[in-house]
């Protein structure tokens with residue numbers, strides 16, 4: 001059994017398998033191709049991811065245009081406004097201006113025109129004779145009338161003065177003195193320009209103009225408004241709203257990234273690849289490479305689209321700075337997606353998470369845009385915490401780039417400027433280079449955390465490493481985890497206490513266990529041995545669930561495999577049978593390293609499944625067809641085989657040739673390039689079988705490989721499996737007794753996690769079968785005249801005391817119990833002597849089927865379990881089916897066979913209910929199989945019923 005490294009390396013040499021770095025590269029290329037194909041085939045998601053760059057840049061463009069259009073409206077107003085002083089009869093509407101008109105002036109400047117100028121001077125000077133500005137602040141102008149009132153000389157309202165400097169025929173010079181207080185005590189707005197100076201000036205100029213024009217009623221109006229100045233807008237649309245839209249664009253990629261990773265986890269695709277020998281590092285590296293490639297393209301497109309739309313943001317900032325800003329953000333989000341994917345096991349949750357992150361990002365980037373916490377007024381600690389969320393860094397980065405290109409004149413941030421503050425006036429706390437460094441540093445953090453959590457969080461099978469696994473020397477050396485590399489991993493001293501699986505007491509099972517123990521104790525090597533299982537135990541830990549508000553439900557630990565001892569030879573097919581839940585798949589999962597064993601061990605070609613290095617070596621020579629097809633819908637059959645062949649390290653030429661060859665063997669050549677998503681159930685199973693056989697594995701596990709296949713295909717696959725036995729060991733589980741009978745060199749039936757029997761088909765049939773199956777074929781003449789049938793039945797009843805199991809016009813079948821074996825010789829002599837008299841054309845005698853063996857064992861196991869758990873009460877019914885039982889009770893029909901000698905038979909769980917009259921009705925069947933014969937509805941049948949009280953009744 002001991003198998004040296006040299007043996008396996010010689011296998012490697014024989015098959016020219018790649019190892020080490022070259023295997024790493026081959027796996028990397030195959031997985032990268034797979035990712036590329038999946039992305040290309042998932043056109044909608046990929047198109048969405050790439051088109052989102054264009055879409056969101058376009059949205060920003062649209063918003064930018066809307067803002068500019070609004071500014072243009074202001075400009076239009078400005079253009080229609082005549083900047084020249086206009087003499088108009090009246091100004092009925094004036095948006096923001098002063099219409100200065102007051103009877104006060106008539107009073108002020110009444111008198112003849114020649115005296116007017118003098119009046120102006122006189123009156124104004126009289127009113128304001130170089131008065132000092134009053135110390136007390138008084139009201140400003142709330143209305144235009146205020147101005148007039150002020151001019152009229154109300155001393156109480158005087159907040160300014162006109163100082164006439166000079167007057168003459170060719171010059172009039174005056175000065176205006178106004179209050180410069182922006183707000184009066186009473187809260188009235190006193191803008192020195194607009195509230196005082198301009199109206200005052202306008203009023204004076206009006207009077208001067210009237211004087212010069214010689215028309216004291218000359219209408220004089222001045223309208224003024226703020227000048228529209230779009231050209232000096234200091235708002236960068238990309239800088240301000242960009243974070244929101246570009247974050248949304250990045251979110252598409254983010255959601256798709258998480259989904260891609262989680263789907264492979266959810267559908268156990270990653271597990272399938274790992275089982276076939278894929279390095280974890282290759283897995284992560286290929287996803288990283290692919291996503292970085294997508295981020296590169298997406299960032300390039302973003303910058304290019306931005307340039308196409310002629311944003312100063314994209315035109316004036318340095319291309320490299322822009323590109324790194326977008327790329328590093330998306331790069332960082334790839335790491336973030338990896339990290340989040342370790343917490344999620346369902347791809348449907350990925351969208352929810354992506355949306356949730358976007359909402360949070362949307363809010364926090366808004367807060368960031370308003371200045372939190374990237375200014376000196378905030379503590380550094382806020383900044384550090386805030387910067388751990390990538391959208392925040394992205395927002396502040398875009399803000400900086402936006403501020404640097406707010407106007408056409410701004411030059412933006414240059415490549416060398418990335419290390420400087422974009423605006424020297426700002427209280428700068430972060431440069432563009434600082435943002436880049438943060439992105440890279442946090443990416444490394446996300447990646448390390450993702451790899452760590454990927455190992456320590458329970459996977460889809462609940463498997464996880466210890467929290468401090470990386471502190472163990474074995475992790476870094478890649479050596480044995482549970483046993484020292486030098487020792488014999490299967491040594492008896494380390495075997496579990498619940499060792500014996502032979503609680504059922506079968507001597508063959510006991511002998512098998514003894515044989516394994518002997519070989520282990522004496523270090524007897526058997527060159528023909530492929531697998532040696534030594535007391536394998538698997539217990540799934542219990543758990544506690546909340547039930548309702550106040551109760552907790554405790555699920556106890558479940559012992560799925562209770563100590564298995566087995567020797568499995570090369571060139572042989574070992575068949576594992578058992579009812580649902582017997583533990584067959586769990587054994588395969590333990591042997592393939594999908595779940596760790598609780599105790600015990602198994603040696604596969606001498607390598608322990610409990611050793612990390614051992615399992616790595618085993619995987620190179622292992623093929624697995626899982627119970628449920630693990631396939632990528634978007635990949636074709638050929639692509640699947642190419643991928644798995646590459647993962648196994650076959651040389652490139654063999655990768656293709658072997659894949660094509662295997663496809664033709666499983667009759668999928670015509671569908672080689674068709675996507676597996678459109679395969680029928682049987683085609684998928686055949687592809688799974690082909691995947692298990694690719695790479696010429698030395699040990700193949702086939703878990704119910706022919707489920708769902710039609711009889712013709714099934715037989716064909718049996719041929720493939722039969723041929724595949726050569727040079728390898730195959731472990732097959734099935735529910736098809738026929739399949740086990742035909743393919744199995746040795747068969748073991750297990751129930752409740754234990755082996756119940758083991759041996760060849762013939763051995764099991766003779767040991768556990770209910771007896772012999774006799775088929776009596778009737779002459780054609782008798783078909784029209786079935787009168788002899790009662791005679792045949794009478795003959796069997798009188799001689800063997802048995803009734804037919806099945807009967808029709810062509811044949812009758814009887815089962816002869818093994819207890820009557822001694823009567824057979826005489827019986828058949830008599831029967832043959834009366835053959836023609838009884839109208840019998842042919843008599844066939846065979847051992848009972850494997851199915852009967854299986855059913856007997858399964859029934860026995862079920863009754864033992866029920867008895868052990870005290871769930872059953874027995875009662876025997878000898879009349880018809882209508883009898884009194886407690887309402888709500890459940891019954892297990894232990895036998896629907898009639899004879900006392902043969903109390904065994906089919907187990908059928910039947911749920912009974914009492915109707916209003918107290919009669920029983922069968923409300924449904926469940927259990928391993930429906931009854932082979934319909935239960936009689938009434939009549940004189942003997943039924944041994946075992947009642948199971950409901951738990952509540954017991955409590």
Ligand SMILES: Nc1ncnc2c1ncn2[C@@H]1O[C@H](COP(=O)(O)OP(=O)(O)OP(=O)(O)O)[C@@H](O)[C@H]1O
Nearest residue numbers: 461462540558560579580581582583584585586587
């Ligand atoms: N991860 C798990 N956690 C808890 N119990 C588990 C887990 N996996 C399997 N089991 C339990 O272990 C028992 C054996 O399951 P297993 O799948 O090995 O049975 P099986 O013989 O392959 O059945 P089938 O014929 O239906 O495939 C079942 O009762 C199952 O519920």
